Structure formats: C-alpha cells, structure tokens
Amino acid sequence: MDVFEAITSRRSVRHFDPTHRMSDSEIDTLMQHVLLSPTAFNIQNWRFVAVQDSELRSEIRKAAWDQAQITEASLLLVFCLDLKSWAKAPERYWRNAPDDVASAMVREILHFYRDDEALQRDEGMRSCGMAAQTAMLAARAMGYDSCPMDGFDFKRVGHLINLPPDHRICMMLCVGKTLQGAHPRSGQLALADVFMRDGFTEREC
Template identity: 30%
Template sequence: MSTSTQIGASSPLFTDVVRERRSVRHYDPSVRLTHEQIKELLQEAALAPSSSNVQPWRFLVIETEELKAKLLPIAFNQSQVTEAAAVIAVLGDTEGYKKADEVYGEAARRGFMPEDRAQSFAERTISMYGALPKEILHKIIHTDGGIVSQQLMLVARAHGYDTVPMGGYDAVKLKEAFGISDRYIPIMLIALGKAAEPGHPTTRLPIDDITFFNEMPAND
C-alpha cells in the first residue's frame, strides 16, 4: 500500500544537508509523494540562479508505474527508476528566453525595478539570446540546468528525501518515448524518494589538491 510522507516543517542546518546528501540507488517503493509535495520541492529548487534570470529549466515528472516501466530500459535498467517515488527529467528550454517579458514584468509588478527598466531588460534579453549561436545557447542552458539540478537534490535532502542524479540514459529514446520536442534539451534524470538502503559514503580529493589561489601551478 502506498504511503505519503509529509514534507517536514523543521529546517536542518545547511552543512548537515550538504554532508548527508548521498546518491541513493535503492528506494522504498511504498513511499509516494503527492503532486503538491513534488511541486513544493521544485518551487524551492527553482529559486536557483540562471543566466539573465531566464530560468530555462523545465521539469517532466515521471511517477506512474506504467511510465516508470517505460523509462526503465531507456535508463539502462537502473532499479531506482521503478523503485523511486518519481523520476524528474530536467530539461532545458531553448526558447525559455522568450519568457523574459513575463520574468521582468513580474519583477516590476513586485516593485523590484521600474517598469521602463524591466521592459528594456526584457527586450535586450530576447534580442541577445535570440541571436546567440546554437552551441553557446546550449552551453548556457546546460550550465543553468546543472545548477537547478543540484539545488533540487539539496532541497530534497533538506526535506528528508533522497535522490540520485542519472546521466546514464538514452536521450534520443527519452525524447521519442515521452513526446519531448527538439525545443528541449535533456539535462539529466533525478530519482526522488525515500532510501531503502543508505547511499554509501564516499571520499573527496583534498581541497589543497584542487584549489589554486591567483594562478595555476606550473607544469600541470
């Protein structure tokens, strides 16, 4: 029988969220999230920064047993696809910049900037992004999509849920199977739910080995 886990009201320390996040690959299949719970997580994730505040990310939530089974072979039969409460396909919208009027218009309505400046920003953004070469636009979208994906995973952990980012899937088959047009770029899949087994601990390179102040080391 499916159960729904209420999003917690308490706020853990950010350092605990960062340290306790794990890539979880085995989920409790009885745990389900309501649409409102998922939207709350996504709403917090979408507070992430993006280039020119265009917010080009889009989220396809795959949650039914039938559709998760459809996704399973596309994601190379990774068990978390069918065990997790949902799989979030993070997509990049190559026409997302066309919502600049909406983005800056809302900023003006909230008093964050004068209306004339909002209109100027929107016009400049639409013109600039519309003229970008495809490879540059896609690079920006991939960067923004990566930022919002990481934020979603941290938000989920803060609310007591577990995730794993998945780059192992066939993007072409994903688009074909779920009717995703060429307007959208698949960024990654993120399984979301409650761990049946904790993610295993991992190590990181020493910070002194990966941090350089002011200049890169010679002969590297």
C-alpha cells in the same frame, strides 16, 4: 536540517522504498524551492517533467539499462532545457521590474542569445545543473534522498516524454525514501588538489 548538514549528508542513493510515494503537497514544496534556483537574465530556461505513470516509468527504465531506481523511487524528474526560452515573450521574466529596467533587460537577452546556439545550450545546461542541486538539497532537507542520473538513452527518453524539438534533456533525478544507504565516499580529492588562488600554476597546467 540546516544547509550545511544537507550538503554533507546528501549522497547518491540507488535503492529506494518502492512502496513509498511523495504526496502532491511534498512535490509542490520541493518544486517551489527548485524554482528559486538562479538563471542568467532570469530566463528560467529549465523545464521539469515528473514521470508518474508506471508504464512510462517502466519504459524509461528499459532506456536506462534497467536501473531499478527509475521505478522504485518516489519521484522521477527529467530536467530539460528550453533552448529558445530567451525568445519566448522575454518581457515576462522582468514583468515586476521598473519599465526602463525591463526594456533594457529584454534588449540584452535578445542580443546575448540570438544566433548563438552553443550558448543557448550551455546556458540551459548550467541552469538545469543549478536547479538539480537545489532539488537534491531541498529533498535532503525534507528527509528524502536522491540519485542524479545521466546513464540512459537521451534520445529514447526524449521520445518517451514527447520532448519538443527546441528542448534538450540535461539529466534525470530520482527522489525517495532510502532502503539502502550509499557506500562510504570512495575518494574525495583534497581541497589543495582542486582549489587555486588567482589562477593555475605551472604544476597544475
């Protein structure tokens, strides 16, 4: 499946085959591709929790208003962000670069993120969003469907997965074999309604 087909055929599916489980090899393939997602300054500030314990999944389902895909999907991923990844041995993000480049980038990282908690959070959300899109398209290319989710109690799920204090949850993603496809697209806006050249006009403002 090429990338354009993956994009056009990706839909948010909520009914998965509860008997199907992805193999460890498939999960590894999926996640190795997710790791290729971009992050600013290459700080790789996403963290991924694959929830595989059935009792834990059931508890998360309770925290997600009993949405069935939580327990029926083959894979449940919690996309988290490490707010302080920029300060945790940042030289490792540039270990393969020339020494002068690595030193300059580490200085820039520390200067850019220090003392700006809003930026740290925003950057993590951007990184997780791009990683989630990579995961959805990679899953589709592997013959799976997915469902991105923010309909859950973030605080409760954080407690259940033992989220560290300097981390936040961005979203969850269910991946699995479809039992029932998505409804037809409900109303995509026309390109002209959302795409502008060189800025907004008075009409858009």
